[in-house]
């Protein structure tokens with residue numbers, strides 16, 4: 001288990017052992033925390049043959065050895081073969097009502113191994129409204145000993161009626177020092193501590209996303225793109241390159257936002273401590289010369305632009321056009 005999940009894993013396992021875990025749990029937290037792994041561990045703990053056996057008792061100590069990892073149920077879960085464990089995982093845009101109907105049907109049958117049934121719904125926010133409504137009844141009247149684990153990094157997109165029927169558990173963003181130590185242990189290196197902290201900041205504190213970002217060499221791309229953005233006012237011929245670069249990934253606009261925020265901080269004469277792009281102070285200082293009014297306006301408009309692009313799912317928006325207008329305004 002990832003070090004930042006040890007404590008929540010133990011707390012949740014204790015609830016399972018003490019039979020205080022509700023039949024529906026909503027596990028919330030940002031992307032890249034390892035929610036899937038934690039969900040798997042909890043599912044295994046629920047199914048482990050030692051969880052509710054009398055001789056183990058229900059002391060807090062028991063939580064430390066659940067799931068045991070070697071009973072028949074644990075071995076089946078680890079092999080991805082437990083007939084009472086059902087995992088909904090999809091690369092599609094949505095989880096359909098048919099998928100949820102099949103799941104609720106399966107949950108209503110009795111458990112094969114007599115230890116209850118567990119369903120895990122990953123990225124639960126992908127459920128269509130019809131799918132969510134189909135799940136409601138099961139959440140209200142769970143069949144037998146079944147447990148539902150809903151996992152989501154965007155729980156606000158779930159129907160309020162789904163959220164309110166679940167025991168909710170928010171996984172916090174882990175402490176930066178803990179994550180940086182873990183990254184070093186993984187052999188994921190950067191050119192210095194400022195670079196590591198910046199990588200964590202641009203990934204909003206997410207350990208696994210930071211690892212993937214550094215491993216993929218994305219940090220180089222960020223430095224290059226932000227450099228081009230800073231040069232745009234003097235070199236307008238870069239407009240097309242910058243525009244294409246910013247549209248590659250939604251997170252690229254966040255990088256630019258962090259640059260403008262840091263530049264504004266410097267333009268206001270505030271301390272350099274707490275810069276989000278700690279590894280790019282000269283670049284931030286360069287952009288800070290745009291001045292406070294220009295930076296404030298550019299930042300406001302960029303935040304608005306990101307919001308428009310994010311909420312435009314399914315609606316016709318021309319992101320290229322909107323971005324070009326913004327870039328032209330700031331140069």
Ligand SMILES: [Zn+2]
Nearest residue numbers: 048068071074
């Ligand atoms: Zn076991």
